[in-house]
């Protein structure tokens with residue numbers, strides 16, 4: 001996993017004060033990384049246009065244009081009067097080496113957005129939005145310098161954002177690139193070294209971007225084993241039977257030795273899933289909430305969930321029921337797996353905070369972090385295009401999910417998978433991280449049309465991870 005930062009100015013400052021680097025050294029490296037990314041897409045016949053703003057983001061673009069000029073067909077477009085001293089200096093240098101400055105948005109094969117970066121602290125005005133719209137409408141490969149213009153430093157968005165195929169971000173990963181609402185605008189992210197290795201540039205952070213290598217699959221190492229070795233997942237069945245069945249399949253396919261659905265005998269049940277009216281004695285985790293329609297027998301459910309010490313995975317309707325407060329108050333090991341609407345209910349129930357889904361989605365990180373600090377024993381899996389696993393103030397961000405997962409039932413499967421890992425001895429936090437990663441990575445394994453993936457495919461795909 002890699003650290004992620006709300007802001008990187010303090011990391012730049014540390015380079016100056018601790019390592020004796022200068023803003024110019026950092027900028028030369030930022031420009032070099034940007035030039036490198038442009039060069040990869042430029043053949044001798046192709047052209048690149050650097051659209052540069054008035055600040056240091058623009059200055060990075062000017063440096064990159066200077067580095068490429070002579071060997072490649074590049075030009076600069078500067079729609080605003082240059083403000084920053086460094087940008088003025090870089091422009092002077094670029095002109096001295098003969099970089100062409102054009103006075104309109106000309107056609108090119110590659111467009112570089114170096115208009116605004118980390119300094120964008122208020123929404124763009126109409127004129128700039130129009131400029132971005134025109135730029136977005138152009139054919140060609142699009143590269144954003146540091147952050148696509150239009151994403152503000154506080155994670156709010158302008159009405160238009162540069163739509164990048166690729167973002168070359170300076171020094172370290174920024175949280176602003178990882179919110180759900182910019183997933184379509186950032187393209188692939190590359191992190192540029194700024195004259196010092198990334199390890200040295202970075203300081204510890206409580207925010208992490210998960211990597212494939214963080215996935216720990218529940219391989220069976222022990223040879224002298226039996227089904228009991230791999231745990232028993234109990235899944236509470238609701239009136240919508242299919243949901244618990246999918247969770248059960250997710251659990252079984254992800255290595256649980258035994259899986260029992262608790263409730264009336266369902267009409268259809270995969271042959272490997274068991275059914276019981278009561279909690280099996282050897283169950284070691286309970287998964288509940290999916291398919292549970294109100295009203296349900298609250299007293300019976302409360303007894304089932306709270307009259308034992310088993311860890312819980314709570315999903316769907318239970319996120320919206322007052323019983324959740326008692327579950328949290330019980331201090332049992334607990335994983336919550338809400339989507340944003342369910343998380344809105346959780347916040348209202350537990351923090352007495354009415355927060356709309358839109359407000360949550362605008363800054364998922366802040367709400368997830370606040371909740372996890374308020375309830376440090378709870379692991380929150382806030383689902384979305386980029387799922388967040390929050391625990392005691394730490395956020396782990398999983399960006400591997402794809403829209404193939406946007407289908408009824410895929411969340412049920414993931415809750416079952418997390419239950420399976422807890423049953424096999426993972427801590428709730430590790431189970432949430434590996435369960436979420438496996439769920440997302442499976443969606444990338446299928447080469448079928450992405451509209452066709454089903455929750456059952458997710459279960460089946462686990463065997464190929």
Ligand SMILES: NC(=O)C1=CN([C@@H]2O[C@H](COP(=O)(O)OP(=O)(O)OC[C@H]3O[C@@H](n4cnc5c(N)ncnc54)[C@H](O)[C@@H]3O)[C@@H](O)[C@H]2O)[C@@H](O)CC1
Nearest residue numbers: 026027030055056057116117118119120121122123124146
């Ligand atoms: N040492 C440094 O400072 C480094 C800076 N770097 C680059 O510098 C960028 C940050 O540069 P700046 O701080 O100059 O900021 P930007 O270049 O992102 O923005 C320029 C200026 O625009 C103004 N502004 C903010 N919102 C606006 C709006 N809605 N409409 C019009 N103007 C607005 C602000 O006053 C800001 O200073 C980074 O994103 C990165 O690309 C890199 O070169 C690495 C080193």
Ligand SMILES: Nc1ncnc2c1ncn2[C@@H]1O[C@H](COP(=O)(O)OP(=O)(O)O)[C@@H](O)[C@H]1O
Nearest residue numbers: 383384385401402403405406408409410411412
């Ligand atoms: N666009 C997307 N990109 C990545 N993952 C997605 C996307 N849409 C949905 N998902 C994932 O699919 C799952 C959907 O879960 P959920 O909304 O609870 O569905 P259900 O309750 O029907 O099972 C979540 O894990 C979510 O992160």
Ligand SMILES: [K+]
Nearest residue numbers: 113116147149
């Ligand atoms: K930019």
